[in-house]
Amino acid sequence: MSGLLAGFSSCVVQKQQSEQKMLAIPQKYPGIADTTAIGKISFRSFFKDTMLMKLIDTAIVNNLDLKNAMQRIMIARANLLFQKGLRLPSLDGFVSASVDKYGKYTMTGVGNFDTNLSQNIDKDQKVTNPVQDYYFGLKSSWEIDLWGKLKARKTSAQAQLLATEKGRQWVITQLVAQVASYYYELLALDNRLEILNRNVNLQEKAVEIVQAQMEGGRANALAVQQFTAQLLHTRSLQYETLVEVTRLENEMNLLMGRLAETPIPRGWSILEQPVSGQITEGIPADLLINRPDIQQAEWQLAATKADVEVARKSFYPSLVLTPYFAFNAFKFPLLFNGSSIAYGLLGGLTQPIFNRYQLKTDFAVANAQQEIAYNEYKLSFLSAYKEVSTNLRNIEYYKKILELNNEEVETLTSAVSISNDLYLSAYASYLEVITAQKGVLEAELQRTEARKALLLSFLDLYRSLGGGWE
Structure with missing residues (x-):
């Protein structure tokens, strides 16, 4: 700062x-x-x-x-x-799908294995292996003048x-x-x-x-x-x-x-x-x-x-706001489920230095x-x-x-x-x-x-x- x-x-x-x-x-x-x-x-x-x-x-x-x-x-x-x-704010549609196979001795691999053993989740919330990720939504960027x-x-x-x-x-x-x-x-x-x-x-x-x-x-x-x-x-x-x-x-x-x-x-x-x-x-x-x-x-x-x-x-400095709204899930049949809705807002202040x-x-x-x-x-x-x-x-x-x-x-x-x-x-x-x-x-x-x-x-x-x- x-x-x-x-x-x-x-x-x-x-x-x-x-x-x-x-x-x-x-x-x-x-x-x-x-x-x-x-x-x-x-x-x-x-x-x-x-x-x-x-x-x-x-x-x-x-x-x-x-x-x-x-x-x-x-x-x-x-x-x-x-x-x-x-x-004006920009608005982009965004669709993505990915598959990742994490190693047994990685933080994400161990975390996913531990999550699947939890008693607090149902079968739809169990993480697939390999891990899939589906994203369908809107992203925006707006520089405040x-x-x-x-x-x-x-x-x-x-x-x-x-x-x-x-x-x-x-x-x-x-x-x-x-x-x-x-x-x-x-x-x-x-x-x-x-x-x-x-x-x-x-x-x-x-x-x-x-x-x-x-x-x-x-x-x-x-x-x-x-x-x-x-x-x-x-x-x-x-x-x-x-x-x-x-x-x-x-x-x-x-x-x-x-x-x-x-x-x-x-x-x-x-x-x-x-x-x-x-x-x-x-x-x-x-x-x-x-x-x-x-x-x-x-x-x-x-x-x-x-x-x-x-x-x-x-x-x-320039101030940029980056909101998004999307359907996001690691199982494709659940992508458009109401519980798969995700949204967020990121604000960033950038000052030129170098x-x-x-x-x-x-x-x-x-x-x-x-x-x-x-x-x-x-x-x-x-x-x-x-x-x-x-x-x-x-x-x-x-x-x-x-x-x-x-x-x-x-x-x-x-x-x-x-x-x-x-x-x-x-x-x-x-x-x-x-x-x-x-x-x-x-x-x-x-x-x-x-x-x-x-x-x-x-x-x-x-x-x-x-x-x-x-």
């Missing part, structure tokens, strides 16, 4: 680490005062392209990562059910379940954003192909014109070669674009759980996709509510806190895991804040870039028309025409890229604010 008390007194020195500091959350994003976040809008309201929404619905139904996330929830639910069961250790385990399991559910929501958020991102990139490539096809047609006509001029003595072979080389380069860009289209379509099919080469339907063109409107990113505190990954990290932190409690309270180093190790590990979970929680918020801030700036800058690209395309388109007229009038060289055509092609492609980048910035802002899973 003195050893038990000494062990008990020593276990109380195990203390939890001090509480982590609360996150310092800014009141607003730099230079922004909006209070309503687009992250609270469902993706069915955020996206206007019905074809894109159909693709997202298909991905949500068939995506394998999302199915795995659902299975992780099922595992967490099973673990919670198990932890709940630990707080004196210190709340089992309750802390249940709390940890509940937090893990909620964390896995938030993890599934985050997978949906990422999946919606990824499908939409690939879709916008495909639309940009479609627009790129349209620009290239149009330029190929124009350049083929330019080659025909310069060949006719060479035959008439107004141009030389070098001009024909330069125009032809420009045409060949543009055609090679077409095939490079088709390679990228194939890659993105196959990536989308993988997200949707389908075989590669399955056609990806398109809806609105990239020029028809809305890129303007009021941006309402909300306040930074909204991230703690809207972002599933932050909530997942928060629940994981709660689970590790409960795990620390479990590890700390494992130093305390495995305290293991308990100390578990406690240290639990504290370290709690610290890791807190750092991951803090990192998830800082990452989310960084993503929102970056995307807000990107939208602001890409809008300006797109405006400048539009003006550039208009100016260069006019320059191509003028250079063609001047060339036909012998007031400009073929190099000036080629330069003008090359300039407008590059400007149109850059405008497409700027529009795609703006759409992707809007999309990533929506994702970084926690939108997409509802």
Whole structure:
């Protein structure tokens, strides 16, 4: 008993680490005062392209990562059910039969022989030789949760379940954003192909014109070669674009759980996709509510806190009650006789002594895991804040870039028309025409890229604010 008390007194020195500091959350994003976040809008309201929404619905139904996330929830639910069961008494049915032949010079052998000679027993109470033993009944075991250790385990399991559910929501958020991102990139490539096809047609006509001029003595072979080389380069860009289209379509099919080469339907063109409107990113505190990954990290932190409690309270004694009720007899015909009923109750108090180093190790590990979970929680918020801030700036800058690209395309388109007229009038060289055509092609492609980048910035802002899973 003195050893038990000494062990008990020593276990109380195990203390939890001090509480982590609360996150310092800014009141607003730099230079922004909006209070309503687009992250609270469902993706069915955020996206206007019905074809894109159909693709997202298909991905949500068939995506394998999302199915795995659902299975992780099922595992967490099973673990919670198990932890709940630990707080309840167990009940087991037990049936046994045995035969023992004791030696003549053993305590049990002598005792049985002496018993059979007693005048105080009847014939049914005489011990058989060999000795038989039959048992049919129920056994139970119940650990009394004196210190709340089992309750802390249940709390940890509940937090893990909620964390896995938030993890599934985050997978949906990422999946919606990824499908939409690939879709916008495909639309940009479609627009790129349209620009290239149009330029190929124009350049083929330019080659025909310069060949006719060479035959008439107004141009030389070098001009024909330069125009032809420009045409060949543009055609090679077409095939490079088709390679990228194939890659993105196959990536989308993988997200949707389908075989590669399955056609990806398109809806609105990239020029028809809305890129303007009021941006309402909300306040930074909204991230703690809207972002599933932050909530997942928060629940994981709660689970590790409960795990620390479990590890700390494992130093305390545990009380286990073991009752039983059975039919027990050494003659089978008498097993279910009313006089064969046996029952009992055993209570045991167990205090860890020689495995305290293991308990100390578990406690240290639990504290370290709690610290890791807190750092991951803090990192998830800082990452989310960084993503929102970056995307807000990107939208602001890409809008300006797109405006400048539009003006550039208009100016260069006019320059191509003028250079063609001047060339036909012998007031400009073929190099000036080629330069003008090359300039407008590059400007149109850059405008497409700027529009795609703006759409992707809007999309990533929506994702970084926690939108997409509802």
